[in-house]
Amino acid sequence: MRRGSIVRVVSIGLLAAAVATSIAIFIPWLPENASKEGERIDFVFWFVIAICIAVFSVVAAVTVYSVVKFRARPDDDSDGPPIHGHTRLEIAWTAVPAVLVTAIAIVSAVALAENGKLKRDRLVVEVTARQFAWTFAYPPEAKAREVSKDTQLCDLPPAPPNCPVSGVLRLPEGRQVELRLRALDVIHSFWVPEFRQKQDAVPSKLKVGQVTQLPITPTRIDKYTVVCTELCGVGHALMRAPACVMEPRKFQEWIRSQQRKPQGTPEQAECP
Amino acid sequence: MTEVVEHTPQAPPAPPRTGWRRVLAPGWLRVPWMTTLFFGIGFGLVTGIRWWAGYDPILDWLVIVTVAALITAPVGFLAAIGAFDYWTYYALGFPSRAEDHSGHGARSWRDYFRVNTDHKVIGIQYLVTTIFFFLAGGLLAMLVRAELAKPGMQFFDTQTYNGLFSVHASLMIFLFVIPAFAGLANFVIPLMIGAPDMAFPRLNALSYWLLPIAGTMMLSSFLVPGGAFGAGWTGYAPLSIVGTNGNVWFNMGVQWAGASSILTALNFLVTIITMRAPGMTFWRMPLLVWANFTTSLLVVLATPFIAGSQFFVMFDRLMHTNFFDFNDGGYTLGYQHIFWFYSHPAVYIMMLPGFGIASEVISVMSRKPIFGYRLMALSLIAILILGFSVWAHHMFVSGMAPWLRVPMMVTTLMIAVPTGIKVFSWLATTWEGRLRLDTPMLFALGFVSMFVIGGLSGIMLGAVPIDIHTSDTYFVVAHIHYVLLGGSLFTIFAGIYYWFPKMTGRMYDEKLGKLHFWGTFIFFNLTFFPMHIIGVQGMERRIADYPPKYGDWNLFISLASFALGASFMVFVYNMVVSWLRGAPAPSNPWRSLTLEWQVSSPPPIFNFDEIPQVVGGPYEYGVPGARHAVFNGQRELGEPGEVRVE
Numbered sequence: 060m061r062r063g064s065i066v067r068v069v070s071i072g073l074l075a076a077a078v079a080t081s082i083a084i085f086i087p088w089l090p091e092n093a094s095k096e097g098e099r100i101d102f103v104f105w106f107v108i109a110i111c112i113a114v115f116s117v118v119a120a121v122t123v124y125s126v127v128k129f130r131a132r133p134d135d136d137s138d139g140p141p142i143h144g145h146t147r148l149e150i151a152w153t154a155v156p157a158v159l160v161t162a163i164a165i166v167s168a169v170a171l172a173e174n175g176k177l178k179r180d181r182l183v184v185e186v187t188a189r190q191f192a193w194t195f196a197y198p199p200e201a202k203a204r205e206v207s208k209d210t211q212l213c214d215l216p217p218a219p220p221n222c223p224v225s226g227v228l229r230l231p232e233g234r235q236v237e238l239r240l241r242a243l244d245v246i247h248s249f250w251v252p253e254f255r256q257k258q259d260a261v262p263s264k265l266k267v268g269q270v271t272q273l274p275i276t277p278t279r280i281d282k283y284t285v286v287c288t289e290l291c292g293v294g295h296a297l298m299r300a301p302a303c304v305m306e307p308r309k310f311q312e313w314i315r316s317q318q319r320k321p322q323g324t325p326e327q328a329e330c331p
Numbered sequence: 332m333t334e335v336v337e338h339t340p341q342a343p344p345a346p347p348r349t350g351w352r353r354v355l356a357p358g359w360l361r362v363p364w365m366t367t368l369f370f371g372i373g374f375g376l377v378t379g380i381r382w383w384a385g386y387d388p389i390l391d392w393l394v395i396v397t398v399a400a401l402i403t404a405p406v407g408f409l410a411a412i413g414a415f416d417y418w419t420y421y422a423l424g425f426p427s428r429a430e431d432h433s434g435h436g437a438r439s440w441r442d443y444f445r446v447n448t449d450h451k452v453i454g455i456q457y458l459v460t461t462i463f464f465f466l467a468g469g470l471l472a473m474l475v476r477a478e479l480a481k482p483g484m485q486f487f488d489t490q491t492y493n494g495l496f497s498v499h500a501s502l503m504i505f506l507f508v509i510p511a512f513a514g515l516a517n518f519v520i521p522l523m524i525g526a527p528d529m530a531f532p533r534l535n536a537l538s539y540w541l542l543p544i545a546g547t548m549m550l551s552s553f554l555v556p557g558g559a560f561g562a563g564w565t566g567y568a569p570l571s572i573v574g575t576n577g578n579v580w581f582n583m584g585v586q587w588a589g590a591s592s593i594l595t596a597l598n599f600l601v602t603i604i605t606m607r608a609p610g611m612t613f614w615r616m617p618l619l620v621w622a623n624f625t626t627s628l629l630v631v632l633a634t635p636f637i638a639g640s641q642f643f644v645m646f647d648r649l650m651h652t653n654f655f656d657f658n659d660g661g662y663t664l665g666y667q668h669i670f671w672f673y674s675h676p677a678v679y680i681m682m683l684p685g686f687g688i689a690s691e692v693i694s695v696m697s698r699k700p701i702f703g704y705r706l707m708a709l710s711l712i713a714i715l716i717l718g719f720s721v722w723a724h725h726m727f728v729s730g731m732a733p734w735l736r737v738p739m740m741v742t743t744l745m746i747a748v749p750t751g752i753k754v755f756s757w758l759a760t761t762w763e764g765r766l767r768l769d770t771p772m773l774f775a776l777g778f779v780s781m782f783v784i785g786g787l788s789g790i791m792l793g794a795v796p797i798d799i800h801t802s803d804t805y806f807v808v809a810h811i812h813y814v815l816l817g818g819s820l821f822t823i824f825a826g827i828y829y830w831f832p833k834m835t836g837r838m839y840d841e842k843l844g845k846l847h848f849w850g851t852f853i854f855f856n857l858t859f860f861p862m863h864i865i866g867v868q869g870m871e872r873r874i875a876d877y878p879p880k881y882g883d884w885n886l887f888i889s890l891a892s893f894a895l896g897a898s899f900m901v902f903v904y905n906m907v908v909s910w911l912r913g914a915p916a917p918s919n920p921w922r923s924l925t926l927e928w929q930v931s932s933p934p935p936i937f938n939f940d941e942i943p944q945v946v947g948g949p950y951e952y953g954v955p956g957a958r959h960a961v962f963n964g965q966r967e968l969g970e971p972g973e974v975r976v977e
Binding site for chain 2: 086088099100104108115121122129131136138139141152153156160161166167175245246252255256259261262284293294295296
């Protein structure tokens with residue numbers, strides 16, 4: 060390889076990298092993050108994107124250069140040089156990707172482990188999904204943290220006393236929430252894009268079944284939308300619920316007001 | 332044109348039937364009455380047993396349709412066209428008829444519409460049928476994009492919409508990509524290894540005729556009361572158990588398509604292992620043969636799992652078993668484990684043959700040996716083995732055992748290594764070559780670049796934290812279309828253009844081919860790249876309606892997708908017109924070394940007048956005096972393209 064061709068390949072590569080990087084930066088990809096777990100997920104996202112841009116640029120540079128430079132004239136019937144391989148090159152392109160994916164795996168595993176850690180003072184919210192609605196129940200805090208994660212205290216319907224139930228997901232800002240999810244009919248999946256975290260709710264009978272679990276630590280007071288991301292039937296697109304992140308003090312007031320309310324009182328289905 | 336070698340029949344064949352007896356002869360005249368008869372048998376079985384056992388109601392139409400319309404009537408159809416005649420005569424002890432090869436090879440266009448044992452005819456039958464289902468599936472995609480062009484519901488109700496994308500995906504996967512590769516391989520593999528046909532020609536014919544049954548079943552599920560199956564091509568239980576009865580048509584359609592896949596794969600394995608020409612060692616096989624060898628292993632090992640999963644879902648609905656029905660203690664997530672234990676390897680079933688086609692085209696059209704031949708073959712095997720250890724990466728958010736996530740992520744990311752080896756080797760093959768950018772080469776290079784994008788988004792999805800955000804969003808839709816459309820479909824096109832002269836004996840129109848490529852390439856990117864963006868932004872997949880904030884991108888995507896759909900019309904026009912009126916093709920227009928190009932276009936009925944003797948590797952371009960194979964009497968001649976002395 061002559062120096063001239065190296066310069067040309069590298070400049071095409073840099074051009075490709077510049078185009079890809081501007082697509083990554085100037086188009087709004089991720090919605091504004093609103094949870095602590097989301098920060099780690101975003102870090103992994105941009106870490107992997109950077110590696111992807113590098114790999115893409117190498118491939119694009121070589122492809123474009125080859126097509127332009129080595130294109131045969133119509134009357135050229137000759138063959139190329141009989142190169143069958145190059146052991147060191149082949150070792151390199153086996154080893155380099157292996158190192159890159161190992162790095163991705165390590166970063167991902169660390170982020171995953173961090174995001175899965177449950178705090179002592181977390182709030183437990185029991186999420187029940189059915190065709191095509193979400194229900195959020197708030198069991199007594201201390202008791203909920205003690206019981207195994209495989210159970211839901213607020214068996215629905217009807218909810219026992221001390222279990223305020225709402226069609227709106229209300230969360231206090233800055234405190235970790237452990238969602239315990241299950242479904243009543245088919246599989247649903249809980250997602251708030253701004254929180255990044257996602258988890259399927261699997262149908263089960265409480266005693267024999269399976270309750271899935273998802274930690275989220277909201278960091279920004281705002282209104283969001285819970286969407287169902289697992290195809291669940293004809294109303295799949297409409298299976299949405301409001302989610303509000305509130306000041307911790309207001310959240311506690313709301314919980315207390317709900318516990319005082321007589322059972323069955325309809326609840327305002329909107330964020331304050 | 333080489334002379335046809337006719338085998339001398341040992342006894343005179345049965346005379347053709349005349350008059351009314353023609354309705355007894357194998358063929359289309361037998362189809363109406365035998366299919367009806369077998370439907371009746373199924374109907375009688377169900378109602379008879381229900382009457383005898385005292386079940387109420389006796390006329391349970393769901394069971395009757397499942398047994399009579401989806402099982403016995405198709406068997407009747409296969410028997411009617413003659414797929415079982417030889418075996419039936421043999422099994423019942425009738426004197427077996429001497430093979431006169433009347434059912435072998437195409438002498439007129441009619442021979443393509445009957446049971447034919449010639450692998451070349453079957454290959455073309457496969458390709459034409461799969462392109463038909465490709466167009467049908469594409470039309471469904473157009474309807475999906477029409478509905479999604481604007482927020483709000485415009486044309487369909489949500490049940491119909493769910494049916495549209497479910498049937499679209501099922502047709503594209505089970506009736507297009509998988510069998511289209513089987514069709515190409517059917518035509519090419521025996522020629523490439525120097526064999527007169529596949530190992531089991533009658534089984535080969537049967538494999539083909541199972542396909543139209545599967546496709547018809549999936550398409551006609553739209554006519555089922557309640558609507559087509561709408562649980563997606565993944566058909567997750569319990570939605571697929573409680574959804575409309577159209578789901579049964581999917582359950583059974585998959586059985587017919589899966590049986591076809593398995594039988595063909597067995598046939599390929601035996602053919603490749605036992606019927607290679609003398610001198611064709613494994614390390615002299617073209618990479619397409621390697622690719623189909625590994626693919627067939629995947630099919631044989633994995634396909635029974637999807638067959639099982641669909642039977643279990645159907646049994647849960649019809650017989651109230653509880654494999655996956657949680658109400659009676661079924662294991663809901665079990666469905667996903669079994670399903671993906673097939674369907675992840677299926678991704679490689681849909682990819683490895685394309686790798687093979689790309690290797691052939693890129694080497695020939697770069698006029699250079701494939702770079703790192705052995706490592707290319709070994710990386711196929713690495714993908715084959717690793718492919719079985721990654722299925723649960725489709726289930727990172729499913730609620731499966733949490734400890735499974737990290738190991739499955741590691742194996743998933745590791746697959747990028749052998750895949751990367753292949754991509755870099757293709758690029759190195761083009762380096763310093765003499766590139767000829769004919770349509771097959773354009774599609775092959777388009778495949779390499781698009782597949783890299785699909786592979787990189789695959790790495791993102793393989794990293795668990797990113798997957799938690801992006802799973803079940805349009806990011807996944809973008810990813811699979813980069814892999815299956817930019818990957819598989821581009822290589823299928825590369826293969827069709829590349830072997831078109833060999834199959835039809837005519838050249839396709841190069842200008843239209845290039846127009847097709849650029850139309851498809853540009854509008855494919857405009858359609859699917861933005862899906863990455865809206866997916867990461869938060870638009871979930873499989874929704875019939877979406878919030879207005881995604882409206883602009885969706886309109887853009889829909890418009891681009893209509894242009895993408897139109898680009899395939901150029902392809903269809905080119906194929907039809909070129910097949911009828913194209914310029915006659917020389918035997919070896921690409922100056923390739925592999926064996927299929929050393930015979931006439933189209934090849935003689937039994938492929939080779941004499942068995943070739945393989946003496947070297949398949950990609951020795953630029954090597955002075957190198958040969959892949961020699962034929963007696965040609966040793967000194969130097970056929971065009973076979974050897975180049977410098």
